[in-house]
Amino acid sequence: MRLPLDQDPTARDLVVLGVPYDDSGRCPGTRLGPGAVRDVSALAHVPGGDRGPGTFDLVDCVDGGDVDLTPWASGAVPEVLYKRLSHLLAGNAAVLLLGGGRSLTVAALRAVAERHGPVALLHLAADPVGSHPQGDFLHQAVEEHLVDPSAVVRIGLRGAGAPGRAQGGVMLDVGRFGRLGVRGAAGVVRHRIGRRPVYVSVAVDVADPAFAPGTGTRVPGGLTSREVLGLLRCVGDLCPVGFEVMGVSPPQDRSGITAALASEIGGELIHQYARAQRIPM
Template sequence: MERIASPARSRARPPTFLRLPFERDPTARDLVVLGLPYDESGRCPGMRLGPDAVREASALAHVPGADCGPGTFDLVDCVDGGDIDLTPCGSGTVPEVLYTRLSRLLAGNAAVLLLGGGRSLTVAALRAVAERHGPVAFLRLAADPVGPHPQEDFLCRAIEERLVDPSAVVRIGLRGASGRAQGGVMLDVGRFGRLGVRGAAEVVRHRIGRRPVYVSVAVDVADPAFAPGAGTRVPGGLTSREVLGLLRCVGDLCPVGFEVMGVSPPQDLSGITAALASEIGGELIHQYARAQRIPM
């Protein structure tokens, strides 16, 4: 009997984010989407499956900007560059592999959107971005606890390496806040609730201004009702509408890189966490397109 190939194997090309063209070695592009299939040690297992799940969910996502004037992809040239192989082998540690790949990629392209990864890889991404732009502002939406805690070492390290300008750091969505901040502004869920989306967006605009900014979104910033596959089971996070609404201020900034992380498909059989991540990624691309139309 003739063997029938599975649908995944019979595809002409791998699934891409928002059905973008696939290009393995992109050059001269405005923005390149890259997957980081990686399970961070001690974190939510299954995150290595996140990039594929987000791409699959994005096939049915609303293309940002399609219903309000020129479409996003009419304004910026975007492609999906596939996944970065993060198997170190003999080429160094995982962060070194990522830094080397991003450094080469950013030498010929303007910006990246990373799907997946983890805190330990954020510093590697920031090294590549700062190599091109100098110390950048940093906007992070996540449920990270605040203070001298191991989970926040990545930001301390980025500041110590002068990858991030400590005066231009804004962190939003924090739960279990304690201790002192390493520079910048913190908006925990209580303060965010008092300010609302509009007030929080004003804080971001005022603090970051027109500095080049790297935007990091962990889906655990959302309440578990909206992101059950993000690993955080503590209620009280932002709604999906609040997350997407806040990210609309990114178009008023000068974004130079993005990451959307924390999707663990095995913990969410409904797929709504991947769907939210795909909407976040699409919104970030749309805001990047908006930012390119603002005179520098």
């Protein structure tokens, strides 16, 4: 988004950090995501510019570069990310991660909870937590007291067997989301999470493959881009302390629209972070 590069930032409101890593195997996929999102974001409008002052006039935001994650040392990757985020959060208010994956979400939550205690979780994704090889991050996060289980909202599930509750929180599959609509689902989020510090995790596969073909998900019936971005407008009514936008796999999408959607999601989250700080707009 044409932000200044600062690889050792201090006293910033928000640091954007690339996490170039593949959860599954050695074939390049999601580790190319941060670069693709950065490329398309260079042509994007200023987030929230159509709703008042430009976001970057309201919050001090920089691009912190990429975390150095070698694909050959997967066992050490979560610890490398945790240490990098712990260092950043000691001197800056919040982070927005581009890329990564569910095997690294716990590492991010460890760093965030180290500063804020157990946090609420708003998680948008296509599939139930346990259906992915690395998908039980929520169970692990609750076990480690990183997440408040009563303040979990998961949205966007599709496919058979998606339950209605998640570790004491709430699950809204696409059927329930469709019946509630964006406004109703946002009301559920506000009611369940309230003013607890919240970590917002968005897997781009929450969107239907028509809007995000570069995620590896081929199951139709997901949210539209408009629904995803509309729902995220409620984040400014919460108390967000960290964000991640993950799951972009450029080799699976030559059109680039998946990276473009991820860029829009990241921009919307930055704008909502400014709103959450109660900065007049």
